[in-house]
Amino acid sequence: MDFTFTLEEEAFRTRLKEWLAVNMKELPRWWAHPDVPGPEIDSEEFHRFSIWWHRKLHQAGFAGITWPIAYGGRGGTLMEEVIFHQEMALHRAPGLTNVHGIGWCGPAILRFGTEVQKKRFIPKILSCEEMWCTFYSEPEAGSDMANVQTRALEEGDHFVVNGQKVWSSHAHLADWAVLLARTDPTAPKHRGLSYLLVDMKTPGITVRPLRNMTGTAEFNETFFDNVRIPRHQIIGEKNMGWYVAAGALEFERSSLGQAIARENTFKDLIRVIQQQGKSNDPLIRYRMAQLFIEVNVAKYLGLRNLTKQLRDGRPGPEGSIGSLFNVELNKRIQEFVMEVQGPYSRLMRGSPHAIEQGRWQYSFLRSRGASIETGTTEIKRNIIAQRVLGLPR
Numbered sequence: 001m002d003f004t005f006t007l008e009e010e011a012f013r014t015r016l017k018e019w020l021a022v023n024m025k026e027l028p029r030w031w032a033h034p035d036v037p038g039p040e041i042d043s044e045e046f047h048r049f050s051i052w053w054h055r056k057l058h059q060a061g062f063a064g065i066t067w068p069i070a071y072g073g074r075g076g077t078l079m080e081e082v083i084f085h086q087e088m089a090l091h092r093a094p095g096l097t098n099v100h101g102i103g104w105c106g107p108a109i110l111r112f113g114t115e116v117q118k119k120r121f122i123p124k125i126l127s128c129e130e131m132w133c134t135f136y137s138e139p140e141a142g143s144d145m146a147n148v149q150t151r152a153l154e155e156g157d158h159f160v161v162n163g164q165k166v167w168s169s170h171a172h173l174a175d176w177a178v179l180l181a182r183t184d185p186t187a188p189k190h191r192g193l194s195y196l197l198v199d200m201k202t203p204g205i206t207v208r209p210l211r212n213m214t215g216t217a218e219f220n221e222t223f224f225d226n227v228r229i230p231r232h233q234i235i236g237e238k239n240m241g242w243y244v245a246a247g248a249l250e251f252e253r254s255s256l257g258q259a260i261a262r263e264n265t266f267k268d269l270i271r272v273i274q275q276q277g278k279s280n281d282p283l284i285r286y287r288m289a290q291l292f293i294e295v296n297v298a299k300y301l302g303l304r305n306l307t308k309q310l311r312d313g314r315p316g317p318e319g320s321i322g323s324l325f326n327v328e329l330n331k332r333i334q335e336f337v338m339e340v341q342g343p344y345s346r347l348m349r350g351s352p353h354a355i356e357q358g359r360w361q362y363s364f365l366r367s368r369g370a371s372i373e374t375g376t377t378e379i380k381r382n383i384i385a386q387r388v389l390g391l392p393r
């Protein structure tokens with residue numbers, strides 16, 4: 001695959017780099033300086049900061065790079081999107097914050113929604129005037145998403161929703177949500193689900209925060225008690241929700257900058273080792289060499305994945321290889337940082353002796369969640385085994 005960029009693409013890169021050079025000066029000091037204390041990731045201050053930055057990127061035309069101009073996107077190419085993720089990661093800039101909206105809720109509406117739905121929702125997803133969250137997982141439906149039990153039964157021109165969702169990231173902040181619910185309890189598991197849009201202000205929705213092991217409350221459990229959703233808020237046809245959810249995820253692009261993010265973490269690791277005066281320890285040097293190889297493997301897996309997307313328009317099941325390798329590599333790096341820190345690894349944010357304000361303790365614990373959200377490592381291994389290698393179930 002030829003990864004040479006066209007003149008237009010290089011011009012796009014230059015414009016983005018110039019924009020970042022000017023605008024990153026406005027970022028608070030804690031963003032770029034690990035020793036400066038910053039707000040908790042689940043705090044009101046961090047939320048306000050994330051929205052402020054998202055809107056700046058949007059106003060500069062960097063949200064929805066491949067999305068149609070008619071709905072507020074940039075109408076650009078996949079390569080421009082790649083450049084965007086590369087430069088953002090290289091500059092260590094904060095990303096867009098409406099992650100679910102841009103990742104899959106928007107793409108679901110763009111691919112399967114009506115013209116009215118696209119005009120109503122897409123521009124406000126891009127501008128982050130409306131934050132989105134996702135209601136797929138339930139206590140009895142995670143990896144086995146087709147087992148969703150929450151019901152949405154038709155009553156006149158509404159669906160009436162009853163049930164419980166769990167692990168709903170950002171539901172406490174969201175204005176709108178996508179909901180996978182059972183609209184035909186008699187149909188086979190995959191066939192009786194529908195994809196509905198939920199206004200979070202609708203009566204009957206209760207959101208309760210759940211604190212994860214990092215100590216922050218980023219996700220929630222959500223209860224639906226006779227929640228009435230107008231029929232026109234369905235995406236695609238009734239009982240076709242499974243296919244809408246799967247189809248929308250194919251366009252999730254946030255992984256495009258993942259390999260550079262790993263390289264950044266590796267560089268940060270070198271900084272910690274130097275600060276700890278352990279650069280000459282032969283065992284540490286040996287482990288670093290191994291991690292360096294793996295960081296480069298992640299880079300080339302990313303390029304292979306990109307080649308596939310450029311050729312076929314979608315990553316296909318092979319996309320799970322890079323994704324699996326990346327989350328597992330991140331866990332290995334984070335574990336190694338804990339070893340390097342020795343007894344200091346026990347000190348969390350808030351301790352005056354915690355290394356770099358305890359940011360590594362957070363990222364170490366958070367790396368576990370990253371290997372569960374959007375599909376566990378075991379499920380990714382199953383996909384690779386069955387759909388790439390052709391092994392039996």
Ligand SMILES: Cc1cc2nc3c(=O)[nH]c(=O)nc-3n(C[C@H](O)[C@H](O)[C@H](O)COP(=O)(O)OP(=O)(O)OC[C@H]3O[C@@H](n4cnc5c(N)ncnc54)[C@H](O)[C@@H]3O)c2cc1C
Nearest residue numbers: 134135136137141142143167168169369372373374376378
């Ligand atoms: C940080 C975080 C954020 C999340 N955000 C959201 C969100 O916003 N919205 C949302 O809907 N969900 C969200 N989730 C939920 C996430 O999608 C599920 O946790 C995930 O799909 C796994 O489902 P589960 O927790 O029910 O585990 P289970 O499916 O019960 O799995 C339990 C264990 O069994 C293994 N397992 C299950 N089935 C198989 C199999 N067939 N073969 C081999 N092993 C198997 C799994 O890998 C896992 O180790 C989030 C999760 C996390 C950690």
